[in-house]
Amino acid sequence: MFGLEEVLATELKQLGAQDVEVGVRSVTFYGDKGFMYKANMSLRTAIRILKPIKSFRVYDEEDLYKKLQTIKWEQYMKVDSTFAIGAVVNSKNFTSNSHYISLKSKDAIADYFRHKYHKRPNVDLKYPDVKIHVHIQKDGCSVSLDSSGDSLHKRGYRSSTNIAPINEVLAAGLVLLSGYTGNGNFIDPMCGSGTILIEAAMIACNIPANINRKEFAFEKWDDYDEDLYFLIQDVLLKKITNPHFKIMGFDKAPSAVRKAKENIENANLADFIGVHHVNFFNSVKEVFGHTTILFNPPYGERLSIDTEEFYKKIGDTLKHGYPGTTVWFITSDVQALKHVGLRTSKRIALKNGDLDCKFVKYEMYEGSRKEKKATQ
Template identity: 50%
Template sequence: MEQDNNNFNMVAKTLFGLEEVLAKEIKQLGGKDVKVLNRAVSFKGDKRLMYKANLCLRTAISILKPIHEFITRNEHTLYDQVKAIDWTKWLDLDKTFSIESTVQSEYFNHTKYVALKAKDAIVDQFKEKFGERPSVDREKPYLKLHIHISQQECTILHDSSGYPLFKRGYRTQTNKAPLNEVLAAGLILLSGWDGKTTFIDPMCGSGTIPIEAGLIAGNIPPNIHRKYFGFQLWDDFDENLWEEVIAEAKAGEKEIHCKILASDVSDDTMDMAGTNIEAAGLDEVIRLSKKSFFERDAPPAPGLLIVNPPYGERIVPERIMAFYKKMGDRLKENYSGYDAWIITSNADAVKKIGLRHSKRLTLYNGSLECRFLKYEMYRGTKKSFSKKERRPH
């Protein structure tokens, strides 16, 4: 790891479909030589930017710092190449480490086996040098390593984040199928919401989407509530610089003037959402109410909804089809002048909404492939709207 603030390479990992959004975020933070990869974005910056990236990026899962690259086609060269690195530069016997691996290669079939061979190489180097070995700690290691193999190209990276960055620190309670915070922020940024018009989540669950909306509207760093980042354990951690980064980020916060409305139908869900909203410091910003989507009246347009409805994994097909039809009817009846975005993995149920989407994006909610669909709820009919738009001024 560099002992100064000179620029170095970094890689920010993200979810499929959020790469372009993350690249834009990194450029806005001051990242240089930004390149979009598969579920990741590479960029250059200094230690200050690494700290800022961890604190401020909304769609990054982790910020990684490459330390070594080599070619390998089998487990033997992998072991030898990893063992050839002088790990005493970063690791002592009294410090812990962990290794995760990502493999996209015809030469390696087992991701966990790659991590195991790399761990063996590091441990064996210490045994040969000192007769002892450092311990593995998967929860809070001093040194968290990632090994990425793409065909025959292997990169070893330090994880500066520690815990994944979707662990914001505000969500103390969740329902059975919580939406990842990074995905929630990504949905809002993909929607193009300006942070000024009314924002509604009428099926808010444990409150993740409205909380991320509040953080965006107030330009509040998404990870301001986290207690720990991996780089804080590193020998070159600069506490004064870190405090400067936090102070600078807080100085950029702004007052929230838009309405952010969140609702759901269950008492338990409302309790969870309320607890999380309060933990995020947004209890005076987000208006939470126990109300069905089919009972809620929309405030005057313009506005934006993001809806994460049930996908139907635990609901009989007839009921989920009826639910989606009812949802489409409610949008037509009550949300004229709004943009509505719906994320779902149920392609059949979507057809029952009865509206034509104007945009369709592919994302993943956990292992589920989802469609993120935009519906523009025109005042009157789309045909009359189009004529009005074409009228000369």
């Protein structure tokens, strides 16, 4: 996701990836088959992991068709396998859209098998044996196998949602950007269906992000090593720890509290996360020690609210009820931030879907800011 490239690069380095390079909405790295398994299970801010198999120059649709037929596709799929194509095109050489490029690529691969084996493999858009990704940037084309399958934001724990729930990858990215690692209390005061809480608890407990997934695309590959996969999974599971601080969420809607508890139960985290039917604007800090507050408040695009009054109430509640906390929240309503009445100590540009957002930080000191500086 835009704005999380460096976060993902850091995750990869910590996991043991080699030659990590940051791009725009992408990160490249080297690793062996076992690392690919580990990356799919562990990475919190990756959307999918692609394994490049061929790169070449390409100048138009017919050239793409011919170049795709130079790949020895039987190395990656059988004639009776099912497959699907995803394409991204950013090139003046191509007047057609990504959907047409997908169809052209599909024809090239199917015709390759038909010419060589007199039989075409079938397309299955929902549950293919092999998913292929074609990325065209200017006159360069990269062809990859999608090792993940469904987007990695589909963790497998969320069965209930509210209006416009936050994406799991973005939620994890926010927690990592905040610096929270389980080193204190954590509060989401407008928790909705509990996604931020679950991602924070998984980080605090060192639980692999995608441990609840039912399957990955690489499990259908011919070279899938089941013993290696479960060996790596066992090693990751042994590194799980219990949090030493409180992780809790509030929501004023009983339905949201119920949905959050269901999702937390699905993630097997009910012992570590508390969710309470509380209106944040009527609350005060009731935990001791360092506390991180992180939330995704409603903004005009999602819910009809009086943003000026709503954001003023956020600022007032933080000032009077939450001293000694570090506060983060994401919003697409930059104008509304002026009504919080607090000075941000950090602003990070992010995307939430198609919305340009700011992820902002506030330091809520015990006493005044001047008193805090005087004691340092």
